[in-house]
Amino acid sequence: MLKSYLTILKNLIKNERETFVLEKNKFTRNHKMSFEDVVYYILGNKGKTIVLEIEDYFNEKFGDDEIPISKQALSERRSFLDWKIFKRTDTDALTDFYSTKSDYLEDFKEYYVLTIDGSPVDLPNAKITREEFGVQLRALKEAESPKARISTLCDVKNDFIIDSTISPMSIGEHTLAQENIEKSSKxxxxxxxxxxxxRLYPSTELYLKLIEKESKFIFRLKKTDYIHEKKYMKTDDEYTDIKLNATRTQSIKNNQLKEKTKEIKSLNLRIVNVKQKQEKLKH
Known part of the structure; x- marks a missing residue:
């Protein structure tokens, strides 16, 4: 995987460099820190101070103790680099790996085991992040950080993040999950x-999206989900028709999926009641 990643990155640097330069005519002249240097410097960052990171990078590259660029100059050059080069490399490397090296991947009965989850994250309380994520300063309490929402689709048996996104808190987890599904399908x-x-994810819209992609899925339900349907179950493991009434379809934002509910009227889904073991308290 690492070899494939580095090969793809090298090709992007060589053949599509201009795509990932944010300001025209930057990285065109000979410079002590080239476009390639900036990319590999960021990849090799170990969390040290900027000065030490620069020193480590150039010592490894040239075996020279001299630091040829200041941290101010480095920060300026980094600002011209589009972070999407790393996203593109990740996506292309994963696509190549899953299509050509599937024999090396762990699965469960020939299925990849994936999961989607979201979480709020704190952002630096700076003007640029507040503007990017639509946070009004007056909405923050003293010493409070603005927040964003992240959503990630992972392959849990192979420890790969297939897709992830970060967005304003105003965008809900269901919407982001659909984005994860759509992007990861490529x-x-x-x-x-x-x-x-x-248990926060069960929704008609997500069911329809996954059925559209012909994917298998498991949702953990709350006790209050599908009470009417569960009341008529004769066993703890049955297929049941989930009626697509107005209450269950009114929140669907995808117009194509909403139109589909008018045709199918219901979804035949399997519901499994799992009794959790109660742990005895030790005295």
Whole structure:
């Protein structure tokens, strides 16, 4: 995987460099720190101070103790680099790996085990992040950081992040999950996947999206989900028709999926009641 990643990155640097330069005519002249240097410097960053990171990079490259660029100059050159070069490399490397090296990947009964989850994250309380994520200064309490929402789709058996996104808190987890599904479908064959969701995710729109992609899925339900349907179950493991009434379809934002509910009227889904073992308290 690492070899494939570095090969793809090298090709992007060589053949598509201009695509990832944010300001025209930057990285065109000979400079002590080239476009390639900036990319590899960022990749090799170990969390030290900027000065030490620069020193380590050039010592490794040239074996020279002299630091040829100041941290101010480095920060300026980094600002001209589009971070999407790393996203593109990740996506292309994963696509290549899942399509050509599938024999090396762990699965469960020939299915990849994927999961989607989201979480709020704190952002630096700076003007640029507040503007980017639509946070009004007056909405923050004293010493409080602005927040964003992240959503990630992972292959849990192979420790790969297939897709991730960060967005304003105003965008809900269901919307981001759909984005994860759509983007990851270009990287991995979702027909060969089982996608697992926590209890906050069950929704008609997500079911329809996953069925559209022909993916298997498991949602953890709350006790209050589908009370009417569960009341008529004769066993703890049955297929049941989930009626697509107005209440269950009114929140669907995808117009194409909403139109589909008018045709199918219901979804035949399997519900499994799992009794959790109660741990005895030790005295």
């Amino acid at each position: 990287t991995i064959d979702l027909k060969k996947a089982i996608i697992i969701f926590d």
